[in-house]
Amino acid sequence: MLKLYGVPLSQPFRSVAWALLLKQCPFKAVVTVPFLADKPFGSKHESYKSRTKARSDRIPMLQDGTFYLVESPAILCYLCESRGWMDLYGPPGSQRKALIDSYMHWHHSGTRGIASLVAPYLIPGGSHGPRDKELHRAHQLLKQLESGWLHPDENYIVGNEISIADLLCYEELAQSSMTGLIDLADYPAIQSWMQRMEQQPFFEEVHLGLKTLGLLSESNDRPLNQRLQAATKAGLAGLEKAQAGFVSGGSQSASKL
Ligand SMILES: N[C@@H](CCC(=O)N[C@@H](CS)C(=O)NCC(=O)O)C(=O)O
Structure with a gap:
């Protein structure tokens, strides 16, 4: 296995x-x-x-x-x-595969950058204060997704079928939005696309950990390390x-x- x-x-x-x-x-x-x-x-x-x-x-x-x-x-x-x-990627030499590859190359320096909003909460000893610079950068990246990678005529990043590009992209956005660290209200295309992703099979199970963690944007009486442990346990149970x-x-x- x-x-x-x-x-x-x-x-x-x-x-x-x-x-x-x-x-x-x-x-x-x-x-x-x-x-x-x-x-x-x-x-x-x-x-x-x-x-x-x-x-x-x-x-x-x-x-x-x-x-x-x-x-x-x-x-x-x-x-x-x-x-x-091949439905999640694309046959070798196909334009669908090339476009998915194109997104994935951009992803590392693009959408992945939004993770800097959440990382301090997950790193032992990280500071949880306001992160204006990171927030500014995140919104720049969101604009590129909103009016670039998410094409208005297509349901997903490449065409009308979900691909591995969508899975990579969605998880970065979910990390910040489900923890309340970013507001996506100004991004209608991103919101519609996220709703489509949330209709996919196993959405609930895959995100049980993140949902258990809850909002990081608000104070919580429970120590963060306890919340992280509980979220990890719930996430593993979801996968099982x-x-x-x-x-x-x-x-x-x-x-x-
Ligand atoms: N480009 C890598 C990024 C992997 C990555 O940053 N993983 C984080 C956790 S989400 C990690 O292992 N961080 C610990 C470290 O950098 O030492 C990928 O897409 O797999």
Whole structure:
């Protein structure tokens, strides 16, 4: 069975997990907590790092047999190509695939930048004060999504079918909007597209962790580390619940959406 290392509160981890669920491809989520390098279990300890062969110590990481892969877009491309999930990507040489690739190259320096609003809450010792510079940058990026990547004639980032580009993009926006750190009221195209994403199978299960975490924009009596732990637990339960109905051994059979 495939293994996916990471935590459900990580945006790129959720993108990959959602793709696996959409395709009813069984996987085991292996809790690997970023920023906890000194913890021997369930964190980025030496055994995790040795598996990445020092290419990167970030999560998510996919394990497929003895093969290990980091970087969520590369993981998603690998899964689509190795399992024949061409509806989520696009046949080699196709313009659909080229446009999805185009978004994914932009994603790292684009939408991913919005994560800087949430990161301080998830990093031990991070400061939670106003983040005007990050907010300004986030709105610049949102404008590029609103009037650029989200084409008015298309339901998704590329065409009228969901792709791995949408999964990557959605998770970055969900991280900030579901925690109340950004207001999307001025972005109608983004809002409509997000609503379409929220109609996709397994939306609830994939976002149980984020929903359990709740608003970061408001004060909360519960210590943040307790909330993060509860959210991680709920997120993992969501992924298990989603897989409970899978037919065993269905990893290679690409179910169509
Ligand atoms: N470009 C990578 C980004 C991965 C990433 O930033 N992961 C974060 C958690 S969401 C992480 O591992 N941070 C810990 C660190 O940088 O040490 C991807 O798309 O997979």
